[in-house]
Amino acid sequence: MTKIRWGILSTAKIAREKVIPAMQRGKYSAVTAIASRNAEQAAETAKRLNIPTVYGSYEELLTDANIDAVYIPLPNHLHVEWAIKCIEAGKHVLCEKPIGLSSAEAIKLQQAAAKKPELKVMEAFMYRFHPQWELAKELVDDKRIGPLKTIHSFFSYYNADPNNIRNQKHLGGGGMMDIGCYCISLARFLFNSEPLRVLGHVTIDPVLQTDTMASGILEFSTGTATFTCSTQLMPYQRVQILGTEGRIEIEIPFNAPPNQPVKLVVYEKNGDEEMTFEPVDQYTLQGDLFSQAILNNTPVPTPLEDAINNMKVIEAIFASAKS
Numbered sequence: 001m002t003k004i005r006w007g008i009l010s011t012a013k014i015a016r017e018k019v020i021p022a023m024q025r026g027k028y029s030a031v032t033a034i035a036s037r038n039a040e041q042a043a044e045t046a047k048r049l050n051i052p053t054v055y056g057s058y059e060e061l062l063t064d065a066n067i068d069a070v071y072i073p074l075p076n077h078l079h080v081e082w083a084i085k086c087i088e089a090g091k092h093v094l095c096e097k098p099i100g101l102s103s104a105e106a107i108k109l110q111q112a113a114a115k116k117p118e119l120k121v122m123e124a125f126m127y128r129f130h131p132q133w134e135l136a137k138e139l140v141d142d143k144r145i146g147p148l149k150t151i152h153s154f155f156s157y158y159n160a161d162p163n164n165i166r167n168q169k170h171l172g173g174g175g176m177m178d179i180g181c182y183c184i185s186l187a188r189f190l191f192n193s194e195p196l197r198v199l200g201h202v203t204i205d206p207v208l209q210t211d212t213m214a215s216g217i218l219e220f221s222t223g224t225a226t227f228t229c230s231t232q233l234m235p236y237q238r239v240q241i242l243g244t245e246g247r248i249e250i251e252i253p254f255n256a257p258p259n260q261p262v263k264l265v266v267y268e269k270n271g272d273e274e275m276t277f278e279p280v281d282q283y284t285l286q287g288d289l290f291s292q293a294i295l296n297n298t299p300v301p302t303p304l305e306d307a308i309n310n311m312k313v314i315e316a317i318f319a320s321a322k323s
Helices: 013-024 039-049 058-062 076-088 103-114 131-141 175-191 282-296 304-322
Strands: 004-009 029-035 053-055 069-072 092-096 121-124 148-158 197-204 211-219 224-230 232-243 246-250 262-268 271-277
Touching (some): 004 013, 004 058, 004 282, 013 029, 029 039, 029 058, 039 053, 053 058, 069 076, 069 282, 076 092, 103 304, 121 304, 131 175, 131 232, 131 246, 131 262, 131 271, 148 175, 175 211, 175 224, 211 232
Parallel strands (some): 069 092, 092 121, 148 224
Antiparallel strands (some): 197 211, 211 224, 232 246
16 A cells, blocks of 8 residues: 655654654554754654654755655744745645744745645644544534534643743744644634634733733634633633534543543433544544545645634734734
8 A cells, every 4th residue: 555655854742752653553654754953862763663764954854755745843933934845845744733923924835835736735733633523513514503603612731831842932832822723723614714803812921921821702704712722721621512402512622532532422402412432543644634635636634725814813813912
């Protein structure tokens, strides 16, 4: 069976612990190379994860003719720069969310990708590929809970370490870029449209200068979505999806564990239905679906336009909070 040969740009924690092992289990993905500016760290990671080829620079990896696609888990401020370099090197690109630091950056990437239409480029919002979200979308579209009227999502964890990349403003840190982007993405995904107006409230840490708590209201033409995200609260996540005739609750909406079942509950007037999903790795699914788009020369599941629009809403939340 043909597999896409993947190169990994950096030894970031999410790559080491989540994405690489998941993609190595894929039907259509093979991780063949990894690069780091620290050659020793790259070699150590490659040995532990059984990756055959190691590079001591990102540039070297991009010149490897045996690599078809590149996964980018670099810090947020480097996403667009290196995604464009990958495109210019003739590589397909799967880039971690958020796609960049601004919608203008994302548009710049879209323009670069348009010059090489044979290449696939996508933002890595892995949650959308989990079966629980595919079912949630299907239930909403089929009006199982009646017309969709409102969504509430919550996502938080506690991390006040100033040395952590998520708390460094100049690297694109902060709660909205890290986890709030999920809350916005899912609302746009379920309403299948863009918000008409937003209202935002953002708390900025006086020392870190990053947003440590943000809440927003997104007004769509047929309903609303509200959310709160925080990097300095007790870890918690949940999504409530409400229609005129029922409600859907997703218990672990974003980082569903790959080694244990998860559940979605539909609450209706005539009773509740609990739907359990057997363990599955959403990173494996994401890698395989992207690889299949390359192999079959079909559109990627989520186009760059979606990434641009998500960034526009994030910017609008910040603008609202300031005004």
